[in-house]
Each structure stands twice: as C-alpha cells, then as structure tokens.
Amino acid sequence: MVSFRSFLTASFVLASATAVFASPIARSSDLSARDTTEELGKRQGGCTTRLQRRAWHTLSDAEKKSYIDAELCLMWRIPQQTGLEASVSRFDDLVKAHQLQSMLVHGDGWFLPFHRLHMHAHERLLREECGYNGAQPYWDEEADAGAFSSSAIFSPTNGFGGNGVGENNCIQTGPFANYTLHTGPSYDNTDHCISRQIDDDASRGSSTENVNACLAEQKFATAWPCIEGSPHSGGHNGVGGEMGNAISSPGDPLFYLHHTYLDRVWWRWQQQSLPARLTDFSGYTTQDRPAGGWIDATLDDELNMFGVIANARIRDVMDVTGDLLCMEYV
Numbered sequence: 001m002v003s004f005r006s007f008l009t010a011s012f013v014l015a016s017a018t019a020v021f022a023s024p025i026a027r028s029s030d031l032s033a034r035d036t037t038e039e040l041g042k043r044q045g046g047c048t049t050r051l052q053r054r055a056w057h058t059l060s061d062a063e064k065k066s067y068i069d070a071e072l073c074l075m076w077r078i079p080q081q082t083g084l085e086a087s088v089s090r091f092d093d094l095v096k097a098h099q100l101q102s103m104l105v106h107g108d109g110w111f112l113p114f115h116r117l118h119m120h121a122h123e124r125l126l127r128e129e130c131g132y133n134g135a136q137p138y139w140d141e142e143a144d145a146g147a148f149s150s151s152a153i154f155s156p157t158n159g160f161g162g163n164g165v166g167e168n169n170c171i172q173t174g175p176f177a178n179y180t181l182h183t184g185p186s187y188d189n190t191d192h193c194i195s196r197q198i199d200d201d202a203s204r205g206s207s208t209e210n211v212n213a214c215l216a217e218q219k220f221a222t223a224w225p226c227i228e229g230s231p232h233s234g235g236h237n238g239v240g241g242e243m244g245n246a247i248s249s250p251g252d253p254l255f256y257l258h259h260t261y262l263d264r265v266w267w268r269w270q271q272q273s274l275p276a277r278l279t280d281f282s283g284y285t286t287q288d289r290p291a292g293g294w295i296d297a298t299l300d301d302e303l304n305m306f307g308v309i310a311n312a313r314i315r316d317v318m319d320v321t322g323d324l325l326c327m328e329y330v
C-alpha cells in the first residue's frame with residue numbers, strides 16, 4: 001500500500017512566480033449574508049432538499065462552465081475573510097485551513113471527516129458567495145486510473161487545463177493558467193504558479209480494484225487507512241506538482257474533485273451498513289505520537305475550519321444526508 005508518507009515526500013519543484021496577482025478584488029457587499037452553520041440549520045429547519053453531487057464527466061458543458069466560473073470567482077473576486085497570514089482570496093482561505101493543520105488531518109482518524117467538511121466548505125462558498133447553483137462534482141478517478149494523462153478532466157476548454165510544462169511545471173492552458181498561489185508550497189507562503197506533473201503509473205492507485213479493497217474493509221479503523229492509502233495517493237501523485245504536495249495541495253482546484261471522489265468512497269463504504277456506520281469512527285487525533293501519549297479521536301471532536309465556515313463536530317459530518325451537509329452522491 002502506498003502510504004501517506006510517500007505522498008508527503010512527493011517531490012515538489014519550487015515554482016517561481018511568473019504571473020502577477022492582478023486581481024481587482026474588492027469587498028463584496030453581499031458577504032454579510034454569510035451565516036454560520038448553526039444559523040443556516042435553524043433557518044432551513046434541517047435537510048429538505050439534498051444537493052446532488054455528480055461525476056464531472058456527466059455534467060453538461062454549461063454546468064462545467066458554471067462550476068469553473070464560480071471557482072474563478074473565489075480566486076479572483078472574493079477577498080479573504082479569515083485574516084490568515086498570506087491569504088488574499090476566499091480560495092486562499094480554503095488552502096490555509098488545510099495547510100495550517102496538515103499534520104492533524106492526515107494519517108489519523110480526522111482525515112476523512114475533516115476533508116468531508118472541507119469539501120462542504122468549498123461547495124458552500126461557491127454557492128453562497130459566487131452564485132453557483134450546482135453541487136460539488138467529483139472526479140471519477142476509477143475510470144481514469146492508469147491513464148490520467150488522457151483524461152478529459154484536463155481539457156483546456158471544458159476542464160481544468162493541462163499538464164505543467166517547463167522547468168517549474170506550471171500549467172499553461174485552461175482557466176487556471178497564470179493564477180498565482182500565495183499559500184504554499186508546503187508551509188511556505190510564496191507566490192507561485194499551479195504546477196502539475198501527471199504520472200500515469202502513480203494514478204493506478206485510484207483503480208477500482210484498490211477502491212473495492214477499501215469497500216471490503218469491515219471497520220472504520222481499517223477502512224480509513226485504506227482510503228487514505230492507494231485511492232488518495234493515486235489522485236495526488238497521479239496529478240503531481242501542487243497536488244503532490246500533502247500540505248498545500250488545495251492550491252490546485254482539482255483537489256476538490258479528488259477529495260470529493262474520496263469522500264464518495266467513504267460514503268459508499270458507510271452505505272453498506274446503515275445506520276451502524278454513521279457512528280463507526282476511530283483513530284488517533286494526530287499523525288505523530290504526542291509527548292503525553294496517543295489521544296483517541298471521538299465523534300465529539302471539533303473540526304477546525306479556521307474561520308472559513310463555522311467549525312463542526314465529527315458527528316455532524318458522519319451522515320452526508322444530515323442537516324449540515326444535506327447532499328447525496330448520484
């Protein structure tokens with residue numbers, strides 16, 4: 001099994017900034033309409049209409065365009081709201097919430113719940129701050145495993161742009177070419193491009209065979225390391241570049257389609273035994289052993305969103321059809 005360690009140590013070539021962040025970001029007057037999750041839950045009175053998350057390749061061209069346009073809005077039009085160091089845009093806010101606690105939300109029990117909430121945060125910002133009407137799509141990586149380089153998801157016209165080129169592997173086609181990241185690589189805050197270095201061999205990690213092996217696990221205790229192993233590494237290292245960086249990988253917008261694919265694997269696993277798997281949760285709270293000894297993660301642990309959206313407890317994200325997430329995979 002490819003471990004998180006190999007993902008963590010995936011080489012990253014520091015990209016020098018070739019484009020200036022020339023965003024005309026201005027404070028948007030409708031940002032005050034953003035509510036905490038508690039307020040939203042009260043107002044909506046629970047989950048009535050589930051958002052339907054679909055595979056990217058099943059979206060119409062118009063649906064793909066509306067998703068990409070909303071992502072560009074988060075990147076270029078909506079200013080940061082968290083006050084976190086080096087964050088300029090709302091897109092940066094999401095990258096920071098991952099970067100700042102990378103050692104807490106990988107390689108331990110919090111891995112799947114945190115990324116589930118992080119995907120929800122991204123979906124919510126797209127909808128509430130950038131007028132997106134759809135749900136967060138996922139990348140059906142099983143269909144592309146072993147052949148990422150020929151996937152339509154890298155289309156320059158209907159997708160996320162192509163592979164990186166040149167010394168720094170900066171992407172130079174598609175909607176996100178010439179975007180300057182302010183957070184990363186790794187723990188640095190250095191202006192750099194979105195880089196990719198597609199690796200078809202590494203992308204085999206996302207194969208149906210590997211996903212099925214995780215679905216066959218009987219307990220969360222063994223299911224989460226399986227999901228974080230091959231399927232997780234397959235997407236990150238198969239795309240490479242920024243995506244190959246365990247700490248700052250949310251800097252590539254593909255991150256959100258990759259982790260939504262992984263979240264769907266977890267939900268498929270949970271669905272095999274409901275309601276039991278809505279409360280099957282375990283693992284430690286950290287990747288490395290704290291000086292005082294390991295601490296068991298619990299359903300009452302609070303997931304830190306660093307002010308991007310309200311924090312949530314793990315028990316609130318266990319059921320994707322619950323009041324907070326209110327969605328389904330179709």
Ligand SMILES: [Cu+2]
Pocket residue numbers: 098105106115246
């Ligand atoms: Cu992550």
